[in-house]
Amino acid sequence: MYFTQFVLNYAWAAIPNGNCNNICMGGNSLLNLLLCDKGHLTKPSNPATAKAVTTTILNHLDSGRLRKAVSILFYAPFPFHFSLYARLFQLCSSTGSRAIVEARKVESHLFTFSPTPPVFLVNRAIEAFAKCGSLGDARELFEEMPQRDGGSWNALITACSQSGSPEEAFRLFVKMSRSGFLPNEITFASVLGSCAAVLALSLSRQVHGLIVKYGFGGNVVIGSSLVDIYGKCVIIDDARKIFDEIKNPNDISWNIIVRRYLEMGEGEEAIVMFFQMFKAAVRPLKFTFSNALVACSSISALDEGIQIHGVAIKMGFDDDEIVSSSLIDMYAKCGDLESASAIFDQPNSKDVISWTSIVSGYAMSGQTWKARELFDEMPERNVISWNAMLAGYARYSQWEEAVDFLFLMRNTTNNIDQVTLGLILKVCAGLLDVELGKQVHGFIYRHGFSSSMFVGNGLLHMYSKCGKMRSAKTVWFHQISHWRDRVSSNALLSSYARRGRSELAMTIFCGMQW
């Protein structure tokens, strides 16, 4: 006993910095080899010892000392109850832990003293490895399993789905069926997660058929996943139909449908669904509040925004950082700057996002002097804050202020993006300064911003406004030939129309997609 303990301690101490990756891996680890030779020592000489060690481990776990608990288990030269291993696997992968080293130690100890552990416990190990971010360990363990059950397949499919390997999840799903295991709710939920990750609509439809065939259509998680996928694939009517078929949609289901309507640009429907949620007596999540408020901003629905604000106060959501930022932005975008400022002035409401919302609110409502006052007071700024101020000058054609601001920006920050460049082009167009515009074009080309739609449209607008139709056509036919939206078409069309080139304007007009 003492000899084994000594050997173990010695072996462990020989690994620098506690790096046990090698010692803990697989059935041929150094630890396993050492312990296999001491087979007669694999039972505690005194049952009371095992009980005492288990109690010590549990005490450490209760106090949140996972590493210490695993360390004690690892050094103990006898097996423990399977439920302890299960708990340890779960804790190794719980939020905040992600303790891959500890998970490997637990696995090593388990296999050393129980060479054929129950399948459910190996499944837990696979899940733990995957949640710790090591899909390789999970895959290896799965491959080495002499026996598997449906849970083993589910564990690996989920592991692939959550580790960003959707294709592998699909392959395993097919292989699982061929191996004679029937998929259950868990399998379908994971496969649907993979479908959503790659927007695999055709595959989703096939999986949907199987879900109906196997009778899992009424499952709230699966129903919500289907709503999510169809919504993400821009088939909102199907998404809504499936949502309506869910018997008791929960907070997540409602959040998905509100979010999908918002993303589709159907702000009104998003708000309607938000209020319907209360009729169904489901408590919204803070994200659902935020989504509903963004929906109000998108369609300037101030009255509904005020109602949502009231509900947020009543339910205690107004203290939440994201909800209060969304409220400030909603009021600012709906033009009620007084209410936006009132929330902004409350303690703990002033982060860079709410600062930017309030600056943008004043800037875009024409009160650029007030916006600038606030901008100058900002304790912290980022590229979005700078753009918000510049966008205000550009919207109200304050070209001199815009140029001064650009000089200040150049001297203060190196952080610019495609929105900044689009706005600078707008300033060039406003000043009819095509030479400056060309310099900006060169910068865009050199720094790889050419593929941005915002920048492309900015170039088109700048050249058109400055009367350089040949350059505008070059942008139209080369730079933005793969995508053209209504903004691009409008830029060229209005320019041709202004110059009396009605036949060219008509060509653009007829080519527009309505």
Added chain:
DNA sequence: TTAGGGTTAG
């Protein structure tokens, strides 16, 4: 036991 959504500002 295992499964789904989300993150506010230009």
